[in-house]
Amino acid sequence: MIANSVNTNAGAMIALQNLNQTNSELQQTQGRINTGKKIGTAKDNGAIWAIAENQSAIANSLNAVRDSLQRGQSTIDVGLAAGDTVVDLLNKMKEKALAAADTSITTASRTTLAADFASLRDQITKAVSNAKFSGANIIDGSVTSMSFLSNDSGDPFTVSARNLSLAGLNISASATFASASEASGMISIVTTALSDATDKLASLGTNSAGLDAHLTFVGKLQDSLDAGVGNLVDADLAKESARLTALQTKQQLGTQALSIANQAPQSVLSLFG
Structure with missing residues (x-):
């Protein structure tokens, strides 16, 4: 790896990757808090989503059964x-x-x-x-x-x-x-x-x-x-709330780390002072 380069800033790339990962996790956590579900679509966990949908369909169909029995x-x-x-x-x-x-x-x-x-x-x-x-x-x-x-x-x-x-x-x-x-x-x-x-x-x-x-x-x-x-x-909202706080803190730190990494190439200027 080139230690001092104005063309390639490896530190900034790593910081950016970490920040993007944190943002992705933060978005996922916010989605769980907004919907109250940890698995809301097949994309979250296809197998569990399919099982839940099938069981929900049975539970909903039992409304018709209850109506019929109550009529009887x-x-x-x-x-x-x-x-x-x-x-x-x-x-x-x-x-x-x-x-x-x-x-x-x-x-x-x-x-x-x-x-x-x-x-x-x-x-x-x-x-x-x-x-x-x-x-x-x-x-x-x-x-x-x-x-x-x-x-x-x-x-x-x-x-x-x-x-x-x-x-x-x-x-x-x-x-x-x-x-x-x-x-x-x-x-x-x-x-x-x-x-x-x-x-x-x-x-x-x-x-x-x-x-x-x-x-x-x-x-x-x-x-x-x-x-x-x-x-x-269903999501554990207490757990997701704690995770939200941690990710928000991590996001702030990631932003600061990226800012610091972006300043690294400027140190090359001191070599030409």
């Missing part, structure tokens, strides 16, 4: 609420039929009880037909099952429907009584329907609990995926 949850909840009403109406129907089976009451009283019985019967139909959520009804007998999304692959979570309509409970749409003996026969029909309704509601409730548990799981899975992606790409 609401559909079943509406059905269960209507089912409770049906059970209450059946209990009242049994009470009316039992009262009408008493041979000591008058025909007029029995007629009034029969009218009340028919009104309660019709209310069951109204309750069941109105048990809809977003157009879906799980207790009117229109479907045998309903399927909702269970994962990001589109696999179904299937819930069996339960028919709580009059037909589903084996009660005639015109069921009534006109005599004590007919009222006694209706007691047996309503009692059987009541048992059937409670069994169907219990089964529907079990399905609802399973759907609720799966919805909770999907929420936890989504949180875990988000946390995992964060571990892969």
Whole structure:
């Protein structure tokens, strides 16, 4: 290497290289602080970026799964609420039929009880037909099952429907009584329907609990995926802040070193003084 040259300043070149490296590292650190990510593009780390993007895609697709499961949850909840009403109406129907089976009451009283019985019967139909959520009804007998999304692959979570309509409970749409003996026969029909309704509601409730548990799981899975992606790409801002301070100091020193190196050729002038 030429020790004293006005054409080549090796010291200045080295100082400039070091300063450029420091500036590059400083720019990278500032970018991490601005975005909050240590890996923001494939250029930063292609393999890790690809993994993070794939996991983020799964986590985002689970939003659709949660929406579907929540829709199913609401559909079943509406059905269960209507089912409770049906059970209450059946209990009242049994009470009316039992009262009408008493041979000591008058025909007029029995007629009034029969009218009340028919009104309660019709209310069951109204309750069941109105048990809809977003157009879906799980207790009117229109479907045998309903399927909702269970994962990001589109696999179904299937819930069996339960028919709580009059037909589903084996009660005639015109069921009534006109005599004590007919009222006694209706007691047996309503009692059987009541048992059937409670069994169907219990089964529907079990399905609802399973759907609720799966919805909770999907929420936890989504949180875990988000946390995992964060571990892969998020920057440690405390660490980056300390590094920023160090690089800014290094940048100032590099600038001074380059200035000193640029002054070296001037010392040659002293040889010609």
